[in-house]
Amino acid sequence: MNLLIVDDDSLVSASLKTILEADTTIRVIGVADNGAQAIDLYHNLHPDILLIDIRMEGMTGIDVAKVLLSEDKAAKILFLTTFSDDEYIVEALRIGAKGYILKQNFESIVPAIKAVFSGQRVFGDAVINKIPSLMKQNDQPNFSQFDLSKREIAIICHVAEGESNREIAQALFLSEGTVRNYMSIILEKLNLRDRTQLAIFYYKQNTF
Template sequence: MIRVGIVDDHQIIRSGLRQYLSDHVDIRVVGEASNGREAIDLVRTHQIDVLLLDLSMPGQGGLDAIGMLRAKAPDMGILILSGYSEEHYALNLIRLGASGYLNKDCEPSQILEAVRVIALGKRFLTPAVAELLAQQLNRPSDAPLHDQLSEREMQVFLKLARGASVGEIGEALSLSVKTVSTYRTRLMEKLNLSSNSDLTYYALKQKLID
């Protein structure tokens, strides 16, 4: 029996996934959460083999939570289900500890296949993600600048790009203003940018934010 957790801020998506997965005798949905903080509590209180995790959620999103989830449950599989296409986030998230990445426009059967593959301790790579991985290995110089960012730098970058202040970011990520400012300086250097408006423009151009 594969024990699955579902993390998404939309009730209708959670309900749809629960109903679809529960129709298969080898899968049992053991719990749900609507944001990253609830996901951490879910993982703390339930034995989960594969966690289906949305990226964009109010409060703490999937990107913010993935490091803590991986620390709490190192053997748990994490399947990212996102509205963003693979080219924007997949490789970064796999490096951060995700076991697979699917766009929400995928066929339901792909989610089922991914859950079963990840439950075996393997990674699930769609042909599109596998191609991105091959391109990166073959042409590392072509990788976008944001691929250089650490997990924490990426979190700070996306929040700055969406207009959050240093103080707001510090509160959201439980960091001091000084630490957030240090991350901001580092990521600005890595991206060769000089202002928050530059960050926003870069993120929009790379389709990292809407």
């Protein structure tokens, strides 16, 4: 897979390139150190994945992602940053980034890139753990555009709070088997893979 790295620290970019190309399935075809250059290289090189930092002088990584995703919603953009600020996580989720992982979790970078390349969304544990508290700061999501029953929406809300099937069953006076059946139906309706994606789906429906 072909990768474009964007980071305003040249040492970080060089280190990432070395680490990533140690995996024979990854080829770094370009490196940019600012947002404008990132957009130009993306248009010229057509990488499979854009690996980009959040905070940069001038255009931020979020700004770059907004431009590219407005042109192609399927663009595979993975944020790699030292910052887990709530506002960045909110924006990354809202604009449709394929992932958000922290630089300090360097061992997860290559697996995350491969997951994004295969069509998955990847959000590190530090990000996933923030989702329930971030959701409580915002209004109830609007599910009107989806074919979901009130019971299904209730289950989604409980999943987003991090509850297990047993806890959901107790809260809604259902059997665990019934909750599992509902979960399968919900995931199929929304074309999602697992509970983590379902929690992210819930979060993205919030209005900020």
